[in-house]
Amino acid sequence: DGGITQSPKYLFRKEGQNVTLSCEQNLNHDAMYWYRQDPGQGLRLIYYSQIVNDFQKGDIAEGYSVSREKKESFPLTVTSAQKNPTAFYLCASSRSTAGGWETQYFGPGTRLLVL
């Protein structure tokens, strides 16, 4: 089955710790995205990548880092600089970042909690 997988489903972070969220897709999509979802605020874009070895900051990139070494993988690291990391993190992909009706397909999400 084609789709997007995210792991782990739940993640706990201690103070001062960096944690990495995994996102893998087998849809052969060029573009991948990371969103953060908080209650009452909808989805906010953290980072996106149009091609391998290239990525751009979204609206709330501070305290996060990403890499795109392989087309199918786009891991997100939540660093200790992110002071309020508790949220639901969603990864998405699309065939391209071109305009038009091209839509994004989402993974099941990772819930990050701070201990």
Add this chain to the structure above:
Amino acid sequence: QKEVEQDPGPLSVPEGAIVSLNCTYSNSAFQYFMWYRQYSRKGPELLMYTYSSGNKEDGRFTAQVDKSSKYISLFIRDSQPSDSATYLCAPKSGGATNKLIFGTGTLLAVQP
């Protein structure tokens, strides 16, 4: 002013009711209008999309866009308990990026 405004609800209706979910937006460059459905603790899934103004129907769902008033609607006929979810509108421009701007989502509960 947010680019996309959406009433967060919750909206509670009896089974079989007609549901109207709405968004307003401020960016006149938006040309494509997506609706996503998100069940609790799951990722959003694309429900429908429309281009420019007009209506689009898919089974019990109808998406409507009025670009002159910057108003987006999703209608659900004969609502079912399985329709209980958060509905997110997400318009975007037709430019070089595929950036979606999400509303906050409206939580819908259909009571059996």
